[in-house]
Amino acid sequence: MDLVESYAQDLRFARKSFTRALLGLVLLAVVAFPWVAPDYMVFIATLVALYSIGVMGQNILIGYTGQISFGQAGFLAIGAFAFGHLRIWGAPFLLALVGAGTVAALAGILVGFPSLRLKGPYLAIATLGFGVAVYQIFVNWEVLSGGRSGLAIAKLKPMLGLSPVRYEYYVYVLLLAGFTLATYNLVSSYVGRAFVAIRDADIAAEVNGVNLTRYKLLSFAISSFYTGVHGALYAQVLGHIEPQIFNILESITLFVAVIIGGVASIEGSILGALFVILVPKVFSNFREMVPVVYGVTILLVLIFEPLGLFGRWLKTRLYFQLWPFR
Amino acid sequence: MGDLLEVRDLSLNFGGITALQDVSVSVAEGETLAVIGPNGSGKTSLFNCVTGIYRPTAGGVAFRSESVLGRTPDAITRLGIARTFQNLRLFHNMSVLDNLMVGRHLHFRKNFLTALLRARGEEIRHRRRCEEIIEFLNLEPVRKSRVADCPYGVQKRVELGRALATEPRLLLLDEPVSGLTQEEKDESAYWIHEIRGRFGITVLLVEHDLRVASRLADRMVALDHGVKIAEGTPAEVQRHPEVIKAYLGE
Ligand SMILES: Nc1ncnc2c1ncn2[C@@H]1O[C@H](COP(=O)(O)OP(=O)(O)O)[C@@H](O)[C@H]1O
Ligand SMILES: [Mg+2]
Numbered sequence: 001m002d003l004v005e006s007y008a009q010d011l012r013f014a015r016k017s018f019t020r021a022l023l024g025l026v027l028l029a030v031v032a033f034p035w036v037a038p039d040y041m042v043f044i045a046t047l048v049a050l051y052s053i054g055v056m057g058q059n060i061l062i063g064y065t066g067q068i069s070f071g072q073a074g075f076l077a078i079g080a081f082a083f084g085h086l087r088i089w090g091a092p093f094l095l096a097l098v099g100a101g102t103v104a105a106l107a108g109i110l111v112g113f114p115s116l117r118l119k120g121p122y123l124a125i126a127t128l129g130f131g132v133a134v135y136q137i138f139v140n141w142e143v144l145s146g147g148r149s150g151l152a153i154a155k156l157k158p159m160l161g162l163s164p165v166r167y168e169y170y171v172y173v174l175l176l177a178g179f180t181l182a183t184y185n186l187v188s189s190y191v192g193r194a195f196v197a198i199r200d201a202d203i204a205a206e207v208n209g210v211n212l213t214r215y216k217l218l219s220f221a222i223s224s225f226y227t228g229v230h231g232a233l234y235a236q237v238l239g240h241i242e243p244q245i246f247n248i249l250e251s252i253t254l255f256v257a258v259i260i261g262g263v264a265s266i267e268g269s270i271l272g273a274l275f276v277i278l279v280p281k282v283f284s285n286f287r288e289m290v291p292v293v294y295g296v297t298i299l300l301v302l303i304f305e306p307l308g309l310f311g312r313w314l315k316t317r318l319y320f321q322l323w324p325f326r
Numbered sequence: 327m328g329d330l331l332e333v334r335d336l337s338l339n340f341g342g343i344t345a346l347q348d349v350s351v352s353v354a355e356g357e358t359l360a361v362i363g364p365n366g367s368g369k370t371s372l373f374n375c376v377t378g379i380y381r382p383t384a385g386g387v388a389f390r391s392e393s394v395l396g397r398t399p400d401a402i403t404r405l406g407i408a409r410t411f412q413n414l415r416l417f418h419n420m421s422v423l424d425n426l427m428v429g430r431h432l433h434f435r436k437n438f439l440t441a442l443l444r445a446r447g448e449e450i451r452h453r454r455r456c457e458e459i460i461e462f463l464n465l466e467p468v469r470k471s472r473v474a475d476c477p478y479g480v481q482k483r484v485e486l487g488r489a490l491a492t493e494p495r496l497l498l499l500d501e502p503v504s505g506l507t508q509e510e511k512d513e514s515a516y517w518i519h520e521i522r523g524r525f526g527i528t529v530l531l532v533e534h535d536l537r538v539a540s541r542l543a544d545r546m547v548a549l550d551h552g553v554k555i556a557e558g559t560p561a562e563v564q565r566h567p568e569v570i571k572a573y574l575g576e
Contacts, residue, residue, distance in 0.1 A: 182442045189441035190427075190434045190448070197417050197428045204415035206399040207377055207408075209432030209492060213398075264419075 030173055034166040042169050043237075044277060049172040050233035051273035053179045055257040056266060057226025062255070063264035064187060065219040066199030067115050071127035072254045074111075074134030075224045077246035079104040079231030081144055084151035084241055093156060097175075097232050104228020105221040107134075112220030116213055131251050138243035150242035153235055172233060176270075179226065183266050186222070195219055196264070227254075256294045260301055261309050271309040330355045330496055330528050331376070331407075336385035338371055338552075345371040346552045348385070353496065358522055358529040360543035362536060362563070364572055368552040369532040370412055373498050377409050378402045389496065404432050408494035410485045412501045412532070418474040422465055422484050425473055426456040429491025459487045462524075463517065479510045486517065490525070497521065499531040503538050511538060518542055536564060536573075548572070 034042045054076070061067050082103040086096035114126040138145040145151070158167035186192050194215045197205035206212050235241045253276050261272020275297075283289050301309075329352040338346040346368045353359045361369050374380040376387050378399040387394050394402050408429075417425050430452040440448070460469050463483045468476055473484055482502065489497055502518060503511040515538055521527050533539035539546065540560035548556040548569045556566040563569055 185442055185444040189444075190431055190436065191438070191441045193420070193424055193428050194431060196420055196424075197431075200417040200419055201415040203379060203399070204411065204417065205428065207379070207403060207415075208429050208488060209400045209403045210428070211398065211400045 034169050039163075039165045042165050044281065046165075046169045046172050046237060048270075048273050048277045049169070049176040050230055050237065051254075051257070051277055052176050052270045053233065054227050054230030054254055055261060055269040055273045055276075056179060056183050057223040057230065058254045059258050059261075059264065059266070059269045060183070060186075060195070060226070061219055061223035062258050063262075064192060064199060065195040065216065067112075067216060067219060068120065068124045069111070069127040069220075069223070070124050070248075070251050070255065071111060071129070071131035071134070072227050073246045073248055073250040074131040075104045075107060075227035076231035076234065076250055077134050077138055077243060078107050079228030080235035080241050080246065081138065081151065081231075082228070083232030083235050084146070084153050087153050087236075088151065093236070097229055100232035101225040101228040104231065105225040108220040108222075108224025108227075109217050111224070112217040115216050115220065128248075128251070131248060135243060135247060138246070145243045146241075150240055151235075152240050153238075155239055156236065168237060172237075175229075175233070179229075180266060180270075187266070191215075191218070252291075252294075256298060259298050260294075268309060275309070329353060330390060331530065332386075332388045332391075333372070333376065334386045334388070336372070336375060336387065337383045338368075338375060338380060339383045344552050346375070346382070349549065349552070349554050351547050351554070351557075353528060353530050355495075355528055356522075356526070357544045358518075358531065358542055360539040360546045360560070361530070361532045361549060362534070362539055362546060362569075363549035364575070365534070366551075367549040367572070369549055370500055371552075372549070373409060373500055373532065376402075376498065377407060400432070403492055403494075406493075406495035407498065408489035408492045408496075409498035410482075410489050410500055410502060412504065414481050414485055416473045416481055416485055416488075418472070420473060421470050422473055422476065422480075422487075423453075423456060423460070423469045425484050425488050426459060426491045427452060429488040430455060432492060456487075456491055459490050462490075462520075463487050479506055482506065482510075482514070483517075486514075490521065490527075494527060496528045496530060499529060499533075501532055501534055503533065503535055511535070515542060540564065 033045060037045070054072070058069070058072055061069055079100040083096050083100035086099045087093070091099065111127060111130050115123055118126055155164060156168060156171065158164050160167070162170065187195070194205065194210045197208065197210055198212065198215060202212060231246070238245070257272030257276045258269065260275050261270070262268025279293050280287070280290050283293060331353040333349060333351045336346050336349045337344070349368070349372065351359070351361070351372070361372065363369055371380060375382045376394065378394065378397055378401070382395070389402070389405050389407060392405070394405065417428060420428070434448055434452065460466055463486065465480070465483060465487060468480055473481060476484065486499070486502065499518065503514050506514060518529060518531070519542060522529055531539070531542065543560055546558065546560045546563040547554060548563050548566065550568065550572040555568040555572065556563045
């Protein structure tokens with residue numbers, strides 16, 4: 001129940017101690033994890049962290065702005081190869097990361113242009129075409145992709161005496177924390193409101209001073225930046241990339257993660273990434289079942305829990321908060 | 327000349343349909359002008375041309391002596407025109423407050439970095455303006471509610487509030503009391519009257535309900551089948567034989 005009646009009261013209620021305590025626990029678990037879990041699980045957690053960034057980017061576009069993209073694999077490839085070349089030319093890790101994100105963001109702006117005219121399924125097809133085109137370009141243009149042998153990327157040098165696996169985990173989790181925080185701030189700023197306004201009623205958004213061209217392209221740029229960084233981080237953990245990695249399945253995976261995790265939810269993006277990483281691991285002996293699991297889960301989510309895993313969690317939490325009075 | 331809004335010989339066609347034909351209307355600063363007419367007479371189309379949603383086939387629209395044709399809707403809003411919609415167009419999944427905050431969008435000092443770094447100064451400044459409007463429209467109890475969960479009457483008020491949040495000089499209201507109960511209609515009429523008194527905003531209003539329209543308006547224009555058939559004081563227009571014929575024919 002929302003009984004807050006005045007602005008001042010509202011500000012006082014802004015500090016939610018429950019959320020804080022929970023956040024503390026999560027942080028503790030995340031820091032302790034590589035010391036209690038075996039290396040292969042730490043590696044999987046690293047993958048979840050980097051996928052979370054890509055899913056968040058996709059969620060900014062789909063969940064918040066209401067634009068669709070099935071061409072995410074294209075941005076992943078662009079980010080990964082830009083990163084690979086930058087690293088090979090001697091750029092330090094963080095600089096190469098920003099470079100990869102920026103190149104992907106520029107590509108995102110280009111891909112965003114059809115969104116000014118096309119909606120729904122038409123936009124989906126246009127972006128799908130982009131993903132396929134990028135794939136073909138990398139497959140056929142050996143200067144970009146490093147030819148048959150692909151691109152080899154030097155491993156990160158661990159610091160603070162950490163093992164390589166743990167070091168990579170901490171770096172990636174830190175990056176995820178940064179992206180999560182930035183995303184929270186973004187979606188609660190005037191930019192995020194403009195995105196949601198476009199999603200809910202584009203004409204009304206325009207009539208209230210939101211420039212559709214600017215904000216749709218901005219959404220594509222931001223989302224592609226995230227995806228480019230995802231591609232770069234993926235390239236870094238793999239240590240070796242070739243174009244075949246970034247096929248259409250990757251686009252579908254990111255889309256699935258958004259729907260299952262929760263549309264327009266940051267926490268949901270992380271849960272969605274967890275899902276799409278864990279399912280293929282759990283079903284590693286029946287790989288051909290993975291798309292079936294995705295399909296069935298999406299159906300179940302759409303039927304029973306349109307808010308995704310995060311919506312389920314919200315309801316559970318509400319249940320416990322109201323517990324004695326239920 | 328010197329009128330706030332000047333619509334000159336405006337025509338609009340959709341394929342074979344003529345929505346507006348050579349319509350001229352001007353609104354002086356500070357007045358409230360009502361546009362009346364039966365359903366399908368082109369009232370909403372007129373608003374859509376003024377706010378840049380439709381591109382007229384011929385004619386001109388000038389706001390403060392500047393042509394608005396060819397500008398995007400957001401650019402027109404920045405000039406100082408705001409509107410509401412006949413069939414509400416709200417941001418359904420946002421709170422009432424956030425809907426109003428979108429109305430503040432054009433007044434934000436925009437800096438992408440501050441958006442990423444949670445600089446709250448601008449937020450608080452604009453939130454204060456929204457709170458004034460929330461208080462004015464008695465929206466306090468629902469400020470944090472999702473708009474989709476609010477009753478129709480409240481939604482209409484939210485849309486009015488959102489338009490006010492842009493701080494317009496000219497406010498276009500498309501059937502602001504349609505679908506409301508009698509009590510709500512009276513309240514809305516009071517608010518619309520107050521908007522002019524308190525904020526000094528010029529109002530151009532489309533209204534099907536002649537009683538409310540004549541109560542609020544200084545002047546009235548009647549459309550029928552996209553053609554202006556009468557103009558004058560509310561009493562004059564309502565007595566006009568063409569207007570009576572148009573309304574009877576409905
Ligand atoms: N987007 C559109 N496409 C085709 N016809 C339209 C469109 N918008 C309005 N019209 C037509 O223009 C005429 C005037 O409509 P409208 O301006 O909505 O009237 P009012 O608001 O007075 O009821 C109607 O005949 C309507 O069918
Ligand atoms: Mg109408």
